[in-house]
């Protein structure tokens with residue numbers, strides 16, 4: 001087996017400004033080393049990062065606890081991929097062209113990933129459907145930014161001939177796979193923040209041209225900049241080592257000053273609130289009691305993202321009241337129920353400290369569990385209780401409580417929130433179908449504005465909301481889903497949930513686990529910049545658009561957004577020009593509450609050969625982009641269409 005790519009010496013700082021020699025070689029497959037194993041020697045050992053990771057699960061580059069990807073695909077070997085900054089050395093060259101195992105027929109995906117230009121350089125990124133190990137030597141991994149093409153058409157008219165979209169699928173907080181580096185944290189930490197171009201505000205990266213006198217030319221806009229005295233001193237103190245921002249395509253900074261929201265009175269916390277529906281249908285189906293059971297399991301399994309900093313609380317609501325449970329572990333006083341009987345006013349009766357317990361404290365979580373169960377000891381009979389709930393009031397109360405320090409609300413819904421704030425009506429009236437009144441079924445509910453404004457308020461205050469609708473009744477998911485889609489949460493449905501059904505129980509357990517374990521960033525503001533010749537046209541994502549940025553209360557490891565790119569009219573010279581896409585995400589770590597900024601930079605070589613361009617398209621990225629376009633078109637029909645339906 002060839003020597004692992006990471007043993008190659010890193011380029012000295014003097015060569016940082018000359019990455020253009022590697023144009024056209026963004027993905028050089030140099031072999032298929034065995035995947036590092038948790039209980040045996042690994043061929044490829046990533047060094048420990050210079051700074052602690054933002055995410056505790058991957059601190060120090062350890063991935064022993066992570067399950068291997070694609071379990072069961074034993075025949076699929078992982079490919080090692082290098083990026084611009086260093087062409088494969090002689091020792092890294094495979095002895096011959098990669099061949100599929102003789103006993104396994106090639107799949108369409110293998111054929112696509114092996115498409116190459118005459119020089120042997122693969123034109124496409126490694127398929128997302130197959131395991132691969134990515135080595136970042138200047139270009140962000142496709143795990144973070146996967147473009148629909150690896151070559152850029154020199155003009156828009158040439159792109160039009162391919163009839164394929166130019167876009168990027170951005171997953172800024174994806175977890176690295178075993179054998180890969182976590183995103184490196186820069187040692188540069190200064191009140192002024194990362195080094196940026198004075199003209200376009202792009203961030204310094206591996207592709208800027210550095211002059212010996214300390215001046216540098218921005219690769220995004222061509223603007224000339226001067227290294228500040230502080231940064232020059234920082235470089236000098238590194239003693240010849242190359243800073244992370246000049247070595248890797250993905251890098252993270254600890255930031256302060258202007259990058260911190262001055263209006264926030266308290267630091268963000270990893271707080272989780274289980275907002276449980278205690279209406280009669282929920283108690284009868286077992287949704288209420290099984291959700292509490294899963295909460296205890298999650299505490300035992302230490303599933304909560306945020307580690308030791310995570311806290312959890314429970315709030316319930318029924319047909320007329322909302323209840324906060326201040327248990328002894330939280331207050332060091334007697335258990336206390338804080339009940340809101342004013343169904344039309346969702347206020348916070350207690351700050352988070354008053355009803356939260358440490359998520360890793362199993363005894364405290366069990367105590368909380370018992371306290372909540374004690375309030376609803378017996379499920380009502382079929383004749384008892386109404387299918388009403390004050391869900392809107394409860395959501396408003398919880399979000400008001402979390403307003404200062406953010407968090408994540410897991411809202412379990414069994415009954416339509418038909419009382420209190422944001423009350424909704426049952427629009428699922430089949431008797432109207434086929435009659436003149438049918439159009440009223442598709443109109444917006446009267447109190448739609450309530451959930452709209454709740455969604456915006458939650459996004460701004462860093463409160464993410466997940467909705468799990470697990471009942472048989474109509475709950476108007478189309479309206480409720482506005483809150484998770486704006487805040488970065490998820491919206492799921494388990495039709496006719498019954499705790500007696502093992503499949504239902506398993507599904508609910510899986511969904512709740514995902515809700516509490518997936519958060520990788522809080523209070524996120526994301527922006528995509530492009531170099532001269534391109535422009536970022538449109539974001540397609542959940543979240544709250546804000547001044548050209550995308551704002552999200554929380555971002556999980558598997559959440560992606562797409563950005564549509566287009567030519568700005570500037571011709572890119574085929575063969576010599578490069579285009580760049582840079583994603584910057586400002587966020588708060590759920591582990592330690594630190595404010596961080598993560599950048600991913602990707603370079604594309606310009607071509608005018610339609611055949612080469614077509615071969616470089618990533619079919620899965622194209623499919624995902626069209627899926628996002630279609631999904632958005634379905635849920636947000638043009639206004640005239642709705643008008644005709646009425």
Ligand SMILES: [Zn+2]
Nearest residue numbers: 197200218221
């Ligand atoms: Zn610039």
